[in-house]
Amino acid sequence: MDNIIEVKNVSFEYDIESEKKPILKDFSVSFQRGSFTVILGRNGSGKSTLAKLLNGLNKPSSGKVFVDGMDTSLPEYEIEIKRRVGMVFQNPDNQLIATIVEEDVAFGPENLGFEPGEIRRRVDNALKAVDMYDYRRHAPHKLSGGQKQRVAIAGIIAMEPRCLVLDEPTAMLDPKGRQEVMQVIRRLNKEKNITIILITHYMDEAVNADRVIVMDGGKIVLDGPPKEVFSKPNIIKQSGLDLPQPTELIFQLKEAGFEFQDGIISVDECVNALKRALTQEV
Amino acid sequence: MLKDITLGQYYPTNSVLHRLDPRLKLIVLFAIIVFIFISSNVFSLAFLILFIALFIIISKVPFKIYIRNIKSIVLIIALTTTLNAFYVDTGTVVLKFWNITITSGGIERAVFMTIRIILLILSSAMLTYTTTPTELTYAIESLLGPLKHLGLGNAVHTLAMMMTIALRFIPTLVEETEKIMNAQKSRGADLESGPLLKRIKSLLPILIPLLISSFRRAYDLAEAMECRCYSGGKGRQRMKQFKLGVRDYISIFIVILLIASILVINYLYSAGIIYLNVW
Ligand SMILES: Nc1ncnc2c1ncn2[C@@H]1O[C@H](COP(=O)(O)OP(=O)(O)O)[C@@H](O)[C@H]1O
Ligand SMILES: [Mg+2]
Numbered sequence: 001m002d003n004i005i006e007v008k009n010v011s012f013e014y015d016i017e018s019e020k021k022p023i024l025k026d027f028s029v030s031f032q033r034g035s036f037t038v039i040l041g042r043n044g045s046g047k048s049t050l051a052k053l054l055n056g057l058n059k060p061s062s063g064k065v066f067v068d069g070m071d072t073s074l075p076e077y078e079i080e081i082k083r084r085v086g087m088v089f090q091n092p093d094n095q096l097i098a099t100i101v102e103e104d105v106a107f108g109p110e111n112l113g114f115e116p117g118e119i120r121r122r123v124d125n126a127l128k129a130v131d132m133y134d135y136r137r138h139a140p141h142k143l144s145g146g147q148k149q150r151v152a153i154a155g156i157i158a159m160e161p162r163c164l165v166l167d168e169p170t171a172m173l174d175p176k177g178r179q180e181v182m183q184v185i186r187r188l189n190k191e192k193n194i195t196i197i198l199i200t201h202y203m204d205e206a207v208n209a210d211r212v213i214v215m216d217g218g219k220i221v222l223d224g225p226p227k228e229v230f231s232k233p234n235i236i237k238q239s240g241l242d243l244p245q246p247t248e249l250i251f252q253l254k255e256a257g258f259e260f261q262d263g264i265i266s267v268d269e270c271v272n273a274l275k276r277a278l279t280q281e282v
Numbered sequence: 283m284l285k286d287i288t289l290g291q292y293y294p295t296n297s298v299l300h301r302l303d304p305r306l307k308l309i310v311l312f313a314i315i316v317f318i319f320i321s322s323n324v325f326s327l328a329f330l331i332l333f334i335a336l337f338i339i340i341s342k343v344p345f346k347i348y349i350r351n352i353k354s355i356v357l358i359i360a361l362t363t364t365l366n367a368f369y370v371d372t373g374t375v376v377l378k379f380w381n382i383t384i385t386s387g388g389i390e391r392a393v394f395m396t397i398r399i400i401l402l403i404l405s406s407a408m409l410t411y412t413t414t415p416t417e418l419t420y421a422i423e424s425l426l427g428p429l430k431h432l433g434l435g436n437a438v439h440t441l442a443m444m445m446t447i448a449l450r451f452i453p454t455l456v457e458e459t460e461k462i463m464n465a466q467k468s469r470g471a472d473l474e475s476g477p478l479l480k481r482i483k484s485l486l487p488i489l490i491p492l493l494i495s496s497f498r499r500a501y502d503l504a505e506a507m508e509c510r511c512y513s514g515g516k517g518r519q520r521m522k523q524f525k526l527g528v529r530d531y532i533s534i535f536i537v538i539l540l541i542a543s544i545l546v547i548n549y550l551y552s553a554g555i556i557y558l559n560v561w
Contacts (some may be wrong), residue, residue, distance in 0.1 A: 028457065052505075055509065057505060057508065057509065067523060079513065080509050082508070082509055082510075082511050083511055086509065087506075087509040089502060089505070089506060091502060093454055094498075094499045094503050094506060095502070095503070095504035096450065097447060097450055097503065097507060098416050098446060098450060099292070099415045099416060099446075099449055099450050099505075100292070100414050100416060102521075103414065103416045103521070103522075104376060107507075107510055107512070108510040108511055109519075109521070110518055110519050110520060110521060111510060111511040111512045111513065111517075111518055112511055113517045113518060113519045114346070114517075114519055115519065116520065116521055116522070118522050119519060119520075120521055121520040125520060137294050139292065139453075140450075141450075141453040141454055141457070152506075156509070156510070159511065206480065220461065230548040233437040
């Protein structure tokens with residue numbers, strides 16, 4: 001099995017006024033190359049802290065994080081790791097640094113010191129990959145939230161990373177913006193084979209993932225394919241999360257005494273199961 | 283009201299002016315500003331007006347966009363015009379009521395000042411319409427380049443980066459200020475009436491949230507920049523490279539022509555070879 005990122009027995013704490021606030025303790029997880037992982041968990045469960053450990057923004061106080069075998073705590077790998085593991089945050093406004101879309105997307109490659117022609121190529125490719133090429137001469141502050149977030153993603157893609165860590169990228173967007181961004185993320189995974197680690201509050205975004213991790217109190221409480229994870233409604237609810245709507249509906253029906261198979265997570269599956277049940281009744 | 287700030291409002295039209303080297307444009311703007319102030323007679327001023335009008339046409343930016351800029355400073359124009367008209371008392375008396383006299387010299391000066399201010403606004407607006415802020419900061423960084431030899435390279439880069447970020451965040455912060463103001467108003471805050479001291483005090487509930495959120499933004503932005511491999515100016519490249527091209531040389535030639543013409547006109551005027559007398 002080929003892992004792009006390995007987190008090994010990591011502990012991490014924040015220093016607040018010389019007091020240590022432990023967030024993660026002896027935490028281990030690894031991410032397979034090319035996979036699509038969704039991380040769920042209530043506010044304060046340590047998701048963002050984990051995300052920032054993955055590209056060396058946070059350094060473990062004990063244990064190690066490896067990206068393609070490179071230790072994130074070593075200064076000589078600093079830039080290379082950030083290039084390979086791109087990171088997109090919640091608020092697109094706070095990630096864009098230039099006043100013109102294409103100039104913003106160029107920021108990463110410019111920092112990496114590529115030739116102007118190569119920078120141009122990367123910028124054009126990245127903007128096409130997120131469907132924002134037609135907006136390349138626009139000012140970011142005049143774009144919609146979803147468009148801004150796609151530009152932010154392009155800014156990372158232009159560094160040609162192997163892995164993309166997205167920390168609640170859709171949390172500040174309207175439904176349309178959310179859909180656009182999710183479409184782009186899925187496409188990057190499928191077509192460019194970029195490993196995706198997506199942190200989110202929306203259960204429906206987890207349904208199509210290869211793997212779902214549920215965190216609570218700085219620990220992994222569930223880890224597996226979505227079907228498996230969502231068939232443990234009690235643990236999900238204890239962790240302060242909701243089930244995806246189809247799963248919740250089936251769960252309620254089961255509680256009321258109806259019989260359904262496990263692992264219904266998508267709308268289609270739910271519709272089919274209900275159809276079958278209804279035709280059997282008649 | 284706040285939305286009217288046009289600082290750094292790029293207007294893409296893909297004209298020749300847009301494609302000129304930003305360093306050249308910056309230098310030409312400085313030259314034009316100097317000439318606006320040394321054009322001391324009707325002829326050289328008329329010449330400048332013609333020239334700037336030509337530039338406006340070449341820029342392909344709609345004229346009403348320029349007008350919008352002038353509208354925002356109409357008050358300042360009116361004030362300087364009246365003050366000049368009242369205070370200058372050379373020439374013949376044109377108008378007299380109570381103890382106020384308006385002289386031909388005063389009117390002349392007022393007209394000159396008005397035209398100068400308008401030309402000043404038009405030409406600097408032209409620069410911001412045809413040049414992206416990033417290009418502008420690049421121009422400043424590049425023109426300050428010689429300072430690098432004095433060991434100030436890092437300072438020059440930092441200055442340019444700060445300008446880029448400031449320009450990028452002005453609209454965001456303006457928008458945020460409006461949001462906070464509306465939020466406070468809807469809670470009954472009275473921001474627009476009362477004595478000055480009270481109005482200044484009522485700004486606190488706006489400034490403090492703005493300050494706090496700016497710190498949040500600064501922190502986020504620093505992390506985002508780090509994630510994009512930013513580590514200062516060392517080893518950084520630029521996507522856009524500016525090399526002086528044929529276009530730029532032609533412009534330099536035209537500007538030198540402009541300088542020469544104004545100097546010649548000024549000389550001819552002061553030597554009394556050309557003159558205009560409307561009085
Ligand atoms: N920069 C920081 N300094 C101190 N404490 C922090 C910082 N960032 C997060 N925390 C704390 O760490 C805990 C986990 O936060 P976080 O990783 O942001 O969780 P999540 O992203 O799942 O909401 C929270 O209790 C939060 O208050
Ligand atoms: Mg978080």
